[in-house]
Amino acid sequence: MTINRDIVITEVALRDGSHAIGHQYTIEQVTAVAKALDEANVPYIEVAHGDGLGGSSQQYGVSLTDEMELIEAAVSVCKKAKIAVLLLPGIGTMKELRQAASIGAKMARIATHVTEADVAPQHINLAKELGMETVGFLMMSHMVPTKKLVEQAKLMEKYGADTVYVVDSAGAFLPHEVRERIEALRQALDVNIGFHGHNNLSLAMANSLAAIEAGATKIDGSVRCLGAGAGNTQTEVLVAVLERLGLKSGIDLYKMMDLAETIVAPILKTPQEITRNSLVLGYAGVYSSFLLHSQRAAERFNVDSRDILIELGKRKVIGGQEDMILDVAAQIAENPISVKK
Amino acid sequence: MTINRDIVITEVALRDGSHAIGHQYTIEQVTAVAKALDEANVPYIEVAHGDGLGGSSQQYGVSLTDEMELIEAAVSVCKKAKIAVLLLPGIGTMKELRQAASIGAKMARIATHVTEADVAPQHINLAKELGMETVGFLMMSHMVPTKKLVEQAKLMEKYGADTVYVVDSAGAFLPHEVRERIEALRQALDVNIGFHGHNNLSLAMANSLAAIEAGATKIDGSVRCLGAGAGNTQTEVLVAVLERLGLKSGIDLYKMMDLAETIVAPILKTPQEITRNSLVLGYAGVYSSFLLHSQRAAERFNVDSRDILIELGKRKVIGGQEDMILDVAAQIAENPISVKK
Numbered sequence: 291m292t293i294n295r296d297i298v299i300t301e302v303a304l305r306d307g308s309h310a311i312g313h314q315y316t317i318e319q320v321t322a323v324a325k326a327l328d329e330a331n332v333p334y335i336e337v338a339h340g341d342g343l344g345g346s347s348q349q350y351g352v353s354l355t356d357e358m359e360l361i362e363a364a365v366s367v368c369k370k371a372k373i374a375v376l377l378l379p380g381i382g383t384m385k386e387l388r389q390a391a392s393i394g395a396k397m398a399r400i401a402t403h404v405t406e407a408d409v410a411p412q413h414i415n416l417a418k419e420l421g422m423e424t425v426g427f428l429m430m431s432h433m434v435p436t437k438k439l440v441e442q443a444k445l446m447e448k449y450g451a452d453t454v455y456v457v458d459s460a461g462a463f464l465p466h467e468v469r470e471r472i473e474a475l476r477q478a479l480d481v482n483i484g485f486h487g488h489n490n491l492s493l494a495m496a497n498s499l500a501a502i503e504a505g506a507t508k509i510d511g512s513v514r515c516l517g518a519g520a521g522n523t524q525t526e527v528l529v530a531v532l533e534r535l536g537l538k539s540g541i542d543l544y545k546m547m548d549l550a551e552t553i554v555a556p557i558l559k560t561p562q563e564i565t566r567n568s569l570v571l572g573y574a575g576v577y578s579s580f581l582l583h584s585q586r587a588a589e590r591f592n593v594d595s596r597d598i599l600i601e602l603g604k605r606k607v608i609g610g611q612e613d614m615i616l617d618v619a620a621q622i623a624e625n626p627i628s629v630k631k
Numbered sequence: 632m633t634i635n636r637d638i639v640i641t642e643v644a645l646r647d648g649s650h651a652i653g654h655q656y657t658i659e660q661v662t663a664v665a666k667a668l669d670e671a672n673v674p675y676i677e678v679a680h681g682d683g684l685g686g687s688s689q690q691y692g693v694s695l696t697d698e699m700e701l702i703e704a705a706v707s708v709c710k711k712a713k714i715a716v717l718l719l720p721g722i723g724t725m726k727e728l729r730q731a732a733s734i735g736a737k738m739a740r741i742a743t744h745v746t747e748a749d750v751a752p753q754h755i756n757l758a759k760e761l762g763m764e765t766v767g768f769l770m771m772s773h774m775v776p777t778k779k780l781v782e783q784a785k786l787m788e789k790y791g792a793d794t795v796y797v798v799d800s801a802g803a804f805l806p807h808e809v810r811e812r813i814e815a816l817r818q819a820l821d822v823n824i825g826f827h828g829h830n831n832l833s834l835a836m837a838n839s840l841a842a843i844e845a846g847a848t849k850i851d852g853s854v855r856c857l858g859a860g861a862g863n864t865q866t867e868v869l870v871a872v873l874e875r876l877g878l879k880s881g882i883d884l885y886k887m888m889d890l891a892e893t894i895v896a897p898i899l900k901t902p903q904e905i906t907r908n909s910l911v912l913g914y915a916g917v918y919s920s921f922l923l924h925s926q927r928a929a930e931r932f933n934v935d936s937r938d939i940l941i942e943l944g945k946r947k948v949i950g951g952q953e954d955m956i957l958d959v960a961a962q963i964a965e966n967p968i969s970v971k972k
Contacts, residue, residue: 464872464875464876465837465840489833491836491868491871491872491875492830492835492836492864492865492868492869492872493836493837493872494833495832495833495834495837496806496834496836496837496840499806499837514904515904515905523833524833524905526907526910527832527833527905527910528833530832530910530913530914531805531832531833531834533914534805534832534914535805543914544935544937547907547910547911547937548907550907551906551907555906560901560902561901561902561903561904562902562904563855563856563902563903563904564856564865564868565892565896566867566888566889566891566892569867569868569871569888570888572871573871573874573875573884594885596885596888
């Protein structure tokens with residue numbers, strides 16, 4: 291029986307949530323969560339290292355359990371749900387994508403920085419050859435104007451992505467900014483449009499609704515907010531809100547509430563909330579990896595780490611440019627014009 | 632020096648947050664929080680039992696510390712911030728209002744069920760005689776159509792309220808519903824309009840922004856979400872979001888972040904999050920006091936407590952009608968047409 295869905299939700303707790311628990315997922319946890327999500331009629335469940343396939347490393351955090359074993363475990367218990375994997379070209383490779391497909395992953399989400407869609411075509415092509423659904427996943431979308439975002443999204447479409455996602459990696463978007471971007475994409479693209487939000491500014495739900503109003507039909511959520519930073523749009527709450535709006539997710543609300551409470555909540559050592567660190571990352575709109583570097587630089591130069599992060603956000607510094615952090619700290623120390631009001 | 636504020640925030644953690652900690656505030660906690668809020672330039676700080684002045688009782692929960700002592704403590708450390716009190720006629724009396732004014736409270740928020748503004752005039756009059764700013768606080772505003780809400784708000788204005796608040800006690804509103812109501816009030820009233828949200832549907836921030844867009848200038852927040860249910864609009868996050876929108880709250884963002892992290896977070900035994908119970912209350916749009924009754928009735932009649940709560944919400948059952956809960960449970964047991972999809 292096909293389930294009628296106005297909005298198609300991808301549950302990301304078993305990938306994005308990996309960040310929140312230091313990549314310590316066990317087979318038992320992934321099996322229990324995936325089985326319950328499948329029974330609640332969740333259509334897509336993403337499973338991978340937090341930084342995508344191949345992310346397990348000293349740099350990004352070593353997984354307790356090999357992600358391929360986690361994917362196999364999830365595949366083995368899902369009767370209807372499809373398993374999705376995330377792949378950041380440069381971190382993951384064709385080899386991991388082939389392996390994931392061979393053990394049953396059905397959707398490949400190819401993630402690039404919002405200005406670097408051009409690294410994605412080979413991986414999208416391979417995913418299509420492997421018979422997978424494909425997603426172009428434009429990370430840190432808030433860092434570019436709408437026009438640039440549309441240009442990059444059109445590249446993803448041209449490469450063959452079935453869906454293009456606007457990804458608010460830092461939880462920095464305001465609802466009107468999301469609305470403007472999704473509307474522009476809706477005009478420019480023929481493929482599906484998705485939105486992936488983070489809750490650093492307590493706006494993940496608001497931004498997801500703005501995206502839906504503007505034409506997005508694919509939304510990511512993490513049950514119990516089990517995602518990086520302040521977590522994502524809380525899936526079981528999203529299901530409830532969509533029902534209130536008369537939109538069908540096809541997901542069983544009571545089962546989602548129950549699995550959130552009894553299976554997922556115990557996985558978290560402390561409940562997800564908006565802390566000072568996650569708030570400042572969302573407010574500054576920068577990579578979470580900048581946090582620790584900025585705190586160290588702040589100590590060295592006797593400045594406030596938040597001033598550094600906000601300045602990095604203004605300068606649109608991206609991952610790989612961490613050397614800028616010391617420069618910015620030194621400049622603030624020399625010329626302490628506070629960036630705050 | 633007068634601080635320029637586009638949006639005037641009232642911090643409610645020391646009143647609404649009392650629910651979240653079982654009314655166990657100590658003098659030391661209230662002193663520390665109020666002092667830090669004052670130093671961060673928060674203009675109004677509400678202090679009282681969670682159910683308002685006089686709420687300490689077996690029925691509503693016995694306060695560890697007499698609320699008048701807490702109010703005195705807060706008044707004594709605030710150089711600029713004004714202390715507000717909440718009063719629900721029927722729970723609190725004129726006597727407590729006089730006492731609160733005599734020890735330095737400067738704002739009286741007179742709270743009634745959204746259909747019962749007519750119990751407020753005496754208390755508003757007294758507050759004005761005592762030289763206090765006055766607020767008409769319309770609780771459970773989601774339970775009535777906009778027209779009825781406007782009628783009741785106009786009563787509050789007629790009685791002399793300086794501000795009328797739309798209060799989303801159950802965290803049940805969706806943003807478009809808030810927008811419609813605030814717009815209607817903006818047309819109908821000359822006084823200030825306020826919004827008090829709860830986060831049960833992860834929409835407290837979205838609803839606060841919708842209220843502001845529609846003309847509200849007074850917004851309640853609770854630092855670190857320290858409020859009843861899933862907590863309120865998170866104050867330090869609201870301050871950050873307003874800055875991003877170019878709106879002045881007059882509050883120091885860094886100081887708010889710091890006090891949230893170092894002074895308020897340690898007060899919470901477990902961080903605030905959206906649990907199954909708070910979600911179902913927001914989804915059903917019912918009083919939190921119905922939860923335990925419904926769970927007991929559900930056990931007795933072998934039905935799902937959520938079906939009871941949702942049916943109570945549909946029937947717009949209000950506080951004092953708890954006897955309806957058993958009736959509804961019995962009816963669901965006899966005729967188990969699930970209300971869920």
